[in-house]
């Protein structure tokens with residue numbers, strides 16, 4: 001593994017009972033890349049993401065983050081590894097009973113020795129980084145729009161200044177304007193903070209606007225990897241239908 005490989009997935013096999021979801025998945029992401037993982041519904045994108053971040057143990061295979069093996073690490077090693085990456089789950093997963101600032105500060109409360117007031121101050125900075133105004137800090141999650149909730153979750157994922165960010169369907173549930181604004185934010189953060197990003201998405205606009213490389217999962221394996229233009233050339237029914245659906249929308253009901 002070269003020094004600038006931040007994510008290395010080797011020969012992952014995942015079985016749930018008799019169902020084989022992954023049958024030897026290997027892929028890697030280099031420092032500074034913004035990479036999308038795509039594939040049909042049920043191809044195991046979210047499961048693979050959970051395996052990468054140490055939440056779900058694969059049946060076989062290895063995951064290395066920053067050169068450290070996720071699945072042979074001790075709980076203490078995994079805990080320190082977890083401080084080097086941020087995760088944004090599909091639903092944002094905010095704590096509903098505490099305000100926005102406390103939500104964002106939670107990783108700082110848990111992983112640092114900073115005083116509470118300092119954690120809350122840092123949370124304000126992260127909220128600004130995620131494009132939220134200071135008055136959002138005292139709001140409760142249920143007072144926010146879907147787009148704002150995503151930004152709070154992003155601010156929380158950035159709380160510990162991670163080098164690597166995992167995002168599961170970051171634009172799902174957002175209207176097109178908020179979705180594009182969120183895409184833009186992710187790219188800006190990647191460019192300005194040097195973040196490496198791996199995201200799971202169905203959103204073709206995201207692929208076309210902010211992604212350096214796409215990895216396609218199909219039938220339990222990596223079907224291909226490359227720029228959007230490169231993967232468009234792959235002869236695969238699902239991929240062709242995926243791109244055709246977009247072309248149809250742009251042409252106006254496919255005419």
Ligand SMILES: Nc1ncnc2c1ncn2[C@@H]1O[C@H](COP(=O)(O)OP(=O)(O)OP(=O)(O)O)[C@@H](O)[C@H]1O
Nearest residue numbers: 016021039040041042043044045046047048200202
């Ligand atoms: N804990 C689990 N136990 C059993 N089966 C599971 C579990 N988690 C996921 N699966 C199954 O694994 C398959 C892959 O799920 P996953 O959520 O990774 O798909 P996905 O590619 O992210 O799909 P989508 O694009 O629809 O979100 C599905 O068939 C799902 O039902």
